[in-house]
Amino acid sequence: SSWWSHVEMGPPDPILGVTEAFKRDTNSKKMNLGVGAYRDDNGKPYVLNCVRKAEAMIASKKMDKEYLPIGGLADFTRASAELALGENSEAFKSGRYVTVQGISGTGSLRIGANFLQRFFKSSRDVYLPKPSWGNHTPIFRDAGLQLQAYRYYDPKTCSLDFSGAMDDISKIPEKSIIVLHACAHNPTGVDPRQEQWKELAAMVKKRNLLVYFDMAYQGFASGDINRDAWAVRYFIEQGINVILSQSYAKNMGLYGERAGAFTVICSDAEEAKRVESQLKILIRPMYSNPPLNGARIASIILNTPDLRKEWLVEVKGMADRIISMRTQLVSNLKKEGSSHNWQHITDQIGMFCFTGLKPEQVERLIKEFSIYMTKDGRISVAGVTSGNVGYLAHAIHQVTK
Amino acid sequence: YLPILGLPEFRANASRIALGDNSPAIKENRIGSVQSLGGTGALRIGAEFLRRWYNGNNNTATPVYISAPSWENHNSVFVDAGFKDIRTYRYWDAAKRGLDLQGLLDDMEKAPEFSIFILHACAHNPTGTDPTPDQWKQIAAVMKRRFLFPFFDSAYQGFASGSLDKDAWAVRYFVSEGFELFCAQSFSKNFGLYNERVGNLTVVGKDADNVQRVLSQMEKIVRTTWSNPPSQGARIVATTLSSPQLFAEWKDNVKTMADRVLLMRSELRSRLESLGTPGTWNHITEQIGMFSFTGLNPKQVEYMIKEKHIYLMASGRINMCGLTTKNLDYVAKSIHEAVTKIQ
Numbered sequence: 001s002s003w004w005s006h007v008e009m010g011p012p013d014p015i016l017g018v019t020e021a022f023k024r025d026t027n028s029k030k031m032n033l034g035v036g037a038y039r040d041d042n043g044k045p046y047v048l049n050c051v052r053k054a055e056a057m058i059a060s061k062k063m064d065k066e067y068l069p070i071g072g073l074a075d076f077t078r079a080s081a082e083l084a085l086g087e088n089s090e091a092f093k094s095g096r097y098v099t100v101q102g103i104s105g106t107g108s109l110r111i112g113a114n115f116l117q118r119f120f121k122s123s124r125d126v127y128l129p130k131p132s133w134g135n136h137t138p139i140f141r142d143a144g145l146q147l148q149a150y151r152y153y154d155p156k157t158c159s160l161d162f163s164g165a166m167d168d169i170s171k172i173p174e175k176s177i178i179v180l181h182a183c184a185h186n187p188t189g190v191d192p193r194q195e196q197w198k199e200l201a202a203m204v205k206k207r208n209l210l211v212y213f214d215m216a217y218q219g220f221a222s223g224d225i226n227r228d229a230w231a232v233r234y235f236i237e238q239g240i241n242v243i244l245s246q247s248y249a250k251n252m253g254l255y256g257e258r259a260g261a262f263t264v265i266c267s268d269a270e271e272a273k274r275v276e277s278q279l280k281i282l283i284r285p286m287y288s289n290p291p292l293n294g295a296r297i298a299s300i301i302l303n304t305p306d307l308r309k310e311w312l313v314e315v316k317g318m319a320d321r322i323i324s325m326r327t328q329l330v331s332n333l334k335k336e337g338s339s340h341n342w343q344h345i346t347d348q349i350g351m352f353c354f355t356g357l358k359p360e361q362v363e364r365l366i367k368e369f370s371i372y373m374t375k376d377g378r379i380s381v382a383g384v385t386s387g388n389v390g391y392l393a394h395a396i397h398q399v400t401k
Numbered sequence: 402y403l404p405i406l407g408l409p410e411f412r413a414n415a416s417r418i419a420l421g422d423n424s425p426a427i428k429e430n431r432i433g434s435v436q437s438l439g440g441t442g443a444l445r446i447g448a449e450f451l452r453r454w455y456n457g458n459n460n461t462a463t464p465v466y467i468s469a470p471s472w473e474n475h476n477s478v479f480v481d482a483g484f485k486d487i488r489t490y491r492y493w494d495a496a497k498r499g500l501d502l503q504g505l506l507d508d509m510e511k512a513p514e515f516s517i518f519i520l521h522a523c524a525h526n527p528t529g530t531d532p533t534p535d536q537w538k539q540i541a542a543v544m545k546r547r548f549l550f551p552f553f554d555s556a557y558q559g560f561a562s563g564s565l566d567k568d569a570w571a572v573r574y575f576v577s578e579g580f581e582l583f584c585a586q587s588f589s590k591n592f593g594l595y596n597e598r599v600g601n602l603t604v605v606g607k608d609a610d611n612v613q614r615v616l617s618q619m620e621k622i623v624r625t626t627w628s629n630p631p632s633q634g635a636r637i638v639a640t641t642l643s644s645p646q647l648f649a650e651w652k653d654n655v656k657t658m659a660d661r662v663l664l665m666r667s668e669l670r671s672r673l674e675s676l677g678t679p680g681t682w683n684h685i686t687e688q689i690g691m692f693s694f695t696g697l698n699p700k701q702v703e704y705m706i707k708e709k710h711i712y713l714m715a716s717g718r719i720n721m722c723g724l725t726t727k728n729l730d731y732v733a734k735s736i737h738e739a740v741t742k743i744q
Contacts, residue, residue: 002607003550003581007454010617013405013624037402067595103438106628135624142625255402256632285477286445287438291631292596 014134015374022372030370031388033379036186036351037255038220038318041385046318048253050310054300058293068289070280072101072261076295079302080246080261084215084229091236095269098276099261100283101290104254105216105247106135108262112212112243113143114282115264115275120210122175129153129165129179131376133186133214136179150178153188158344158356160190166203174208182215182244183228184350187378191221191349197231201238211240216247221350223319225251225312241265248298250351251315257294322351325384332393340400351382361399369395403629405620407436407601411635414642415601419555419569419584426576426605433604433612435619436630440556440587441474443602447552447583448482449622450615455550456515461485464516466508468492470716472526475519475554490518493528498684498696500530502539509543518544522555522584523568524690527718531561531689537571541578551575553584559591561690563659565652581606588638590691591655597634662691665724672733678740693719701739709735 012020018034040046071077077099085092102108116126126140129152137147150172151164172178180200185191192200204211213232219225235242241264248259262279266272283289301307323346330342345353357365357377365371371392373379384392406412412434417427426432437443456463465479469489479487490512491504509518520540525531532540544551553572559565572584588599602619606612623629641647663686670685685693697705697717705711711732713719724732 002611003455004606004611004615006458007611007614007618009614010621013620016405065593065595065597067589103627103631106624107626110626135628138621139625142622249402256629258627258629258631281477282481284441285474285481286442286626287598288441288474289439289596289598291438291598291634293631293633 018372018374021366025370025372027370029388029391031372031383031392033371033373033383033392035380035383037380038250038253038351038382039385041321041387043383043385043388046253048311048314050301050307050314051253051297053307053310054297054304057300058296065292068101068292068295070100070283070289071276072290073292073295073299075303076259076299077101077261079299081263083225083302084218084232084244084246084263085236086226086229086233089233089236091265096266096272097263098266098272098279099263100276100279101295102245102260102262103287103290104249104258104260104294105214105245106139106260107258107290108245108247108260109136109139109214110143111262111279111282112245113140113145115243115279116177116210116212117144118282119278120177122210123173123177125173125176126212127169127172127176127178127209129181129185131187132179132181136214145177148172148176152185153190153354155356158190158354159347160192160196162192162196166199169200169203169207169209172207172209175210176207177210177212178204179212179214180231182213182218182232184217184221184352186216186350187352187374187376188354189348189350189352190354192231194230194234197234201235201240204235205238205240211235211242213242213244215244217250217350218246219251219312219315220319223316223323225315236265241267248294252298252301252311254294254297257297258291259294259298322381325381325386325389326353328386328389329381329384329393332390333397336393336397338397338401351380353379353381355379355396357396357400364399365395369398371395403436403632403635405623405629406434406616407630408632408635408639410643411639412436412601414639415586415588416603418565418642419558419572419586419601419603420576420605421566421569421573424573424576430609431606431612433606433616433619435602435604435616435623436635437585437600437602438598438627438630439589439600440554440585441478441600442598442627442630443585443587443600444475444478444554445482446619446622446626447585447602448479448484449626450619451517451550451552451583452483453622454615454618455517464488464513466490466512466516466518468519468521468525470527471519471521472554488512492525493530493694495696498681498694499687500532500536502532502536506539506543509540509547509549512547512549514548515550517550517552520551520553520571522553522558522572524557524561524692526556526690527692527714527716528694529688529690529692530694532571534570534574537574541575541580545578545580551580551582553582555584556587557590557690558586559652559655560659563656563663565655576605588634592638592641592651594634594637597637598631599634599638662721665721665729666693668726668729669721669724669733672729673736676733676737678733678737680740691720691722693721695719695736697736697739698743701743704739704743705735709738711735
């Protein structure tokens with residue numbers, strides 16, 4: 001007999017399941033709107049030109065493959081902090097922060113979650129927006145924390161339930177942990193406006209909450225890296241010492257290279273050193289030290305003026321294409337004769353859009369039109385092209401008229 | 402993105418390297434692989450899985466046995482994975498500078514049934530002292546009788562003796578004896594891919610169905626740890642292992658590295674013996690792999706560091722790779738000084 005007879009089959013990943021079903025489909029018009037990866041207007045993965053240039057620079061230098069320090073590539077972590085905080089940030093200039101390299105967004109989130117479990121003794125409760133990225137819950141749970149929620153998305157309006165959010169947050173016990181999506185909320189695409197961020201900041205400050213920002217789309221949301229980081233920077237300016245997870249999977253297209261960073265804003269540089277030492281102690285028994293390649297590419301791009309300029313143009317290009325697809329989808333729906341209000345499609349931002357479609361309608365889209373998305377009606381706008389946006393609008397109209 | 406469990410061509414090839422082309426477990430389709438962030442990542446995924454699913458559900462009380470001494474990070478990996486009862490099993494006999502086989506077997510006899518044992522597949526870190534095949538057979542017999550779980554750490558396959566097959570002998574023997582086991586593999590040293598973080602957790606089970614369920618649960622663990630692994634290093638290894646020419650070239654490269662280490666060992670030993678350095682130095686050539694437990698005590702180590710600017714671990718462990726034809730004389734003379742001046 002086996003040690004593993006009692007091991008249950010794990011449930012299939014809901015998002016991956018969508019891609020698997022898509023792959024099996026033989027319909028030539030099929031569309032994969034489940035995938036959380038950017039595609040160009042031909043539906044192909046897009047490797048940024050600045051990334052190719054950085055790769056060529058790396059190859060030509062024929063560097064060795066010696067281990068990185070546990071906390072990662074210093075040029076990368078410093079540039080990452082500067083990107084998030086802004087070069088004029090007092091927190092950045094004073095050095096009262098620590099940034100460690102993480103395994104893209106997930107790895108960075110997990111380092112933070114483990115750090116909170118070990119050192120944040122005030123609370124075990126992590127408050128997530130309702131809904132949030134599906135992987136947030138198991139990450140925090142596996143780290144040993146408990147999950148709670150605050151209202152966020154209003155399905156009636158397909159937009160932010162701001163009064164609901166403020167109401168719930170006002171009741172969160174002091175010194176709890178609250179997760180905020182810095183920009184391009186996943187899965188809804190619904191972000192607070194700047195005035196709303198200001199009120200949120202005042203509320204979390206009043207409730208003395210520990211703020212954990214997840215920033216996976218800086219630059220990718222609005223096309224402007226400063227605009228997308230506005231909320232993070234505002235909170236810090238208000239004296240809220242946030243912790244932050246960054247990913248370069250989308251904004252630099254570095255998906256499989258696993259480039260990310262975890263940052264803790266501290267009281268001073270000395271505290272930052274102590275926090276850093278503990279982060280290293282957490283990282284070492286997880287994977288010893290991080291992979292170099294993605295961090296090196298990101299570092300070269302961020303630290304080489306010409307490449308940085310080129311990157312800003314390319315990331316804006318990706319954001320603009322997505323915004324354009326949103327616009328075209330709405331205008332095509334109007335052309336189809338749909339009488340529904342589809343404004344939320346252009347109001348929402350980032351890779352994902354909460355269409356408002358119901359599970360039965362999603363089911364029909366999959367079965368009758370070979371258009372694949374998750375059951376919650378979330379589509380990846382990145383999977384839409386000028387070639388298939390008409391088909392998508394037609395199909396949506398068919399299932400909603 | 403790669404799939405959560407990693408690049409398929411990498412996973413299959415990596416496990417094949419450990420288990421052998423003719424492995425009964427591969428033929429019977431009862432193996433699984435998880436691409437991991439180096440050997441450390443593979444150990445951690447395995448440890449997390451064992452804590453959740455081995456010997457009951459979430460049984461944090463299952464004893465985990467680690468050799469005395471071992472790589473320090475072994476302890477941290479299993480502690481952070483949630484195990485509460487981490488113990489040591491006797492391994493290094495300081496007096497005779499070799500394996501304490503009786504102590505080891507004795508500790509296994511006395512270990513509670515179902516305990517987990519971390520075994521170094523070859524080139525034991527830090528002692529460089531491995532059981533002989535005959536000793537491995539004795540170890541396997543006790544483990545089978547007492548229902549102990551073998552978790553192999555294989556960080557030096559090929560790098561130890563120069564032969565992939567020789568360095569995998571212990572793992573393959575356990576498989577042939579019908580064990581279910583884990584083997585954490587690292588390609589950091591034998592491929593020199595240190596900072597690419599290329600590792601693999603090989604799972605050997607009773608049958609395909611069990612392995613499938615195990616992997617489905619490991620996938621959940623991976624998803625909350627790093628989501629999916631880095632692609633670059635895995636592609637390099639997969640390409641190399643699946644191309645006959647590159648595979649042959651790689652085996653040759655590995656042998657070259659292993660041979661240089663073996664040369665440094667014999668050169669260091671012969672110098673110490675020529676100098677008449679007190680003590681016996683045959684352990685330097687009898688030990689295997691990257692490290693050597695010199696036998697220097699902490700005071701002598703301090704002398705080496707402070708007076709001779711030669712840096713080594715307080716345990717007396719040296720990395721043989723740090724030796725070159727240019728510094729052999731200096732190191733040998735320094736060891737001689739340390740041993741004769743400091744007691």
